[in-house]
Amino acid sequence: MKQVKFISLSFIVLWTTIVVKLILLSRLCLKLQDLDWREKLALQNYNLWRKENEDGNSDSTVRLIRDQIIMARVYVSIATMKNQTDLARELQNRLKESQHALRDASSDSDLGPSAPERIKSMGQVLSKAKDKLYDCKLVTGKLRAMLQTADEQVRSLKKQSTFLSQLAAKTIPNGIHCLSMRLTIEYYLLSPEKREFPRSENLENPKLYHYALFSDNVLAASVVVNSAILNAKEPEKHVFHLVSDKLNFAAISMWFLLNPPGKATIHVENVDEFKWLNSSYCPVLRQLESAAMKAYYFKSDHPTTAGSSNLKYRNPKYLSMLNHLRFYLPQVYPKLDKILFLDDDIVVQKDLTGLWSVDLNGNVNGAVETCGESFHRFDKYLNFSNPHIARNFDPNACGWAYGMNIFDLKEWKKKDITGIYHKWQTMNEDRVLWKLGTLPPGLMTFYRLTHPLDKSWHVLGLGYSPTVDKTEIENAAVIHYNGNMKPWLELAMTKYRPYWTKYIKVDHPFIRSCKLSE
Structure with missing residues (x-):
């Protein structure tokens, strides 16, 4: 660092x-x-x-x-x-x-x-x-x-x-690794009946406020949930659905067993136990398992202008189904009508229940747009020299942000959003439509199906820009540390860290012993 x-x-x-x-x-x-x-x-x-x-x-x-x-x-x-x-x-x-x-x-x-x-x-x-x-x-x-x-x-x-x-940015700090190891050991010392979360009857109740959070970082996940609950007006009506991978499932589960979210409901699942999520159904999983895709991300002589030193092409998240699970929300939560998707590098600063009453006007995705006069438009993310892209999309269409998205799952099913995603992902097997990430296929999948939210709901840039307006940050419902300078890293910008660290349970003995409160 x-x-x-x-x-x-x-x-x-x-x-x-x-x-x-x-x-x-x-x-x-x-x-x-x-x-x-x-x-x-x-x-x-x-x-x-x-x-x-x-x-x-x-x-x-x-x-x-x-x-x-x-x-x-x-x-x-x-x-x-x-x-x-x-x-x-x-x-x-x-x-x-x-x-x-x-x-x-x-x-x-x-x-x-x-x-x-x-x-x-x-x-x-x-x-x-x-x-x-x-x-x-x-x-x-x-x-x-x-x-x-x-x-x-x-x-x-x-x-x-x-x-x-x-x-x-891709390295796990020693303190978080220490925390994960201690929690994992504690989890496997519990008897199976003590590993269950209470209020399971709320998990499929469509009248409550449901959140989806997919993470392999226990500290980050704890801040998201803690900040959302502390700023909720009626915590008992909020339900948090967390999904992690097999390496971090035990640690994240144990954290919330030791630190139950008050009157709110929480549930943690392991993505590797989703049997329906297999390569015969999911094209991206089929591609991720292929030798060609692994070579693309990991071979030393990467054939791009960015050169072999660019770790974007070696980022493990692109080979993780946790990153692509956002395209399968109705399959993961079939009984729900709406769900709020949150990234694990955000902090909630206000009650978010107003998002469930936003009229999406028949759209599937509610998101904050990110484009300015000449940047963050579709031509930044997609290959418009390809006829499939040029024929179907406007290069000047406005991009939007993942990180805080309200999804109408009823409309999702009606419009077969997952099927649209599968179509584009299959066509991109040789990476001719876009190079990497989930935002480009997201822009394509939800094209003309995204309702722009007021920008005060979601302020971005705290992980890369030193010039985010302080008033905008403090008035935002959600702030997002998108970029490499995550708040849990030594790389983080000092002036933005307190917005995140205020939601860490610094008095927890595991936090103190792993020196995460320093």
Whole structure:
């Protein structure tokens, strides 16, 4: 995790360096024509850019040292090329001193007491180098070469940062792994009759408010349920249907046995025990079991422009039926009329019962739209060079978000939504319609069958955008940490974490012993 943050910081510093170089590059030739500048330089021979940095900026000294380091590297290269060995050595010595003075400083207050002396010494040797070596064309050429090298470094660091952030996002933190292991052990120590949840008669009652949550993360699932119950006006009318996989079923079950949700009803199931969910019925399962699909996600020489470092193509969730179970809601809950689907990276902040009374106008899916003027439209997700896509969909149609969706299961059955999904999934066996994920087939399956909800119901971006409006967050019914910076990861954006951590049961002994309350 810390390596990811370090690389991200390096990435920013490199881009800053590139901008500085571009500015210098544009000014150098102008200064060549400016005789007054030459006279001023002679008067200020220890500080080549003194006037440019006397702008009242509190961090101008740091910028000056960086500028000097850049020009020192240019002159070292030129001095070496022209066999000015002594000058090259002197520049190298001053360069090391300046780098030592700068270290990791990002503001003037971070600099040590030796910085002014280093600036003066470097300015003197740069003035000497200018007198012996300055040639606008040559200096400009060197700066261009440095810029190209920096560009290549930035691209490499960007790929590395993307790889590591994707890796970190898919990694289970030690604390959550500890919690899962402790809960699993406790679950299997229980007698079978003590593993049953109360109020099972509510599970098929269509008059109650039903939620579907599919997760393999016990802490995330606990926050979703806890936040929903604490903000519900009538908790006894809320029913939570959780589905996990065989590895996490015991842990999630045990958590809610130890921490029953008050008057609300909860039930946990294992997706691997859904016998009807087999490869003869489900095309995506058939595809996921194929060697070709596994090779697509896991082979090292991935043939996409993203390169083999892009972990999107190695994300285990794309090989998990938990991720695709959202297309089978009427099969999982055949007695229900409506159900609210929630992702496990959300927090509920208000009572959600109003969603069950929203008029979907004959549509199946109620969701918040995500498109702006030119982004998150269908052409971002689907391959419109394919005739099946081009013939059936509008590239400018507005995308919408999974994460908080109210589904009318009666209309779902009437319109055979699962059958539509099966049709498109079968056609995409060779990934010619879309590449990965469940949002693209969702957009296709619910095309012209989605009712736009008011945006205050569902605010997104807390897992990738540092600029989500605070007022929008606090007024939202549901906030969504979509993106890599999940709130349970060290990668999480600090300012957004408290909205999530406030719903963790920090006083629970397992939470404390696994250090999840820190």
